Amino acid sequence: MIRDNLSRLKAEIASACLKANRNLEDITLVAVAKGRGSEQISQAIACGISDIGENRVQEAAEKYGQIGPGRFSWHLVGHLQGNKVKEALKIFELIHSVDSLNLAVRIDKQAAALGKVQDILVQVNVSDDPAKFGLKAEEALEAIRGMAGLKNIRIKGLMTIAPLSGEPEDARPHFRMLRQLKDKANELRITDYELRILSMGMSEDFRIAIEEGSNMLRIGRAIFEG
Ligand SMILES: *Cc1c(COP(=O)(O)O)cnc(C)c1O
Secondary structure, three states: OHHHHHHHHHHHHHHHHHHHOOOHHHOEEEEEOOOOOHHHHHHHHHOOOOEEEEOOHHHHHHHHHHHOOEOEEEEEOOOOOHHHHHHHHHHOOEEEEEOOHHHHHHHHHHHHHHOOOEEEEEEEOOOOOOOOOOEOHHHHHHHHHHHOOOOOEEEEEEEOOOOOOOOHHHHHHHHHHHHHHHHHHHHOOOOOOOOOEEEOOOOOOHHHHHHOOOOEEEEOHHHHOO
16 A cells, blocks of 8 residues: 555656656655554655654654664654653654744754754744744744754754645645745845755645645655555
């Protein structure tokens, strides 16, 4: 099932890229494995998946203990609590969900203690949905400015989750806004390196996300559910 799902999904991603005049190689597919067992993750890896997404540190730690590090990367896509930062830094190559300057400061401190530089994305709640984590769009640039001076984190880009809706097209303005925020941050040279990653697009709305410039898709159900 996972093999068939992945080949179908990859064909759909390729056709969305063609339609949007994008390079397929520019797009990273993160297989979001929350609620799935290690066996399923291993299957996905055997089918060529190189990036695994989890939304809880504790759940990820258990699977990481079984599967371990390897020729694949672990991504944290869910909210990170301050008291889980230390454990998260041992597992995740990229933390997509940095939603406050305060959290970034904690990550920076822990990363310094571990002697590493932690890659992060800044999560923006572009739709200003009260049920979602993330900085408000109008706060994001200021927060990035505050994070830019932290030596043990590297801000690779931005992440957003589009509002739930039966209609994928509804996600478009939110994705577009995230891209514009990234462009603005780069234009203003808030960081002395370029923000490159746009983590946006899930099972329902990844085609729209690709059209709007996503280069990191977070997909769960379309891979793991038959
Ligand atoms: C679950 C989850 C996804 C994947 O969603 P699907 O609809 O299963 O593709 C992506 N991002 C985040 C933050 C998630 O929690």
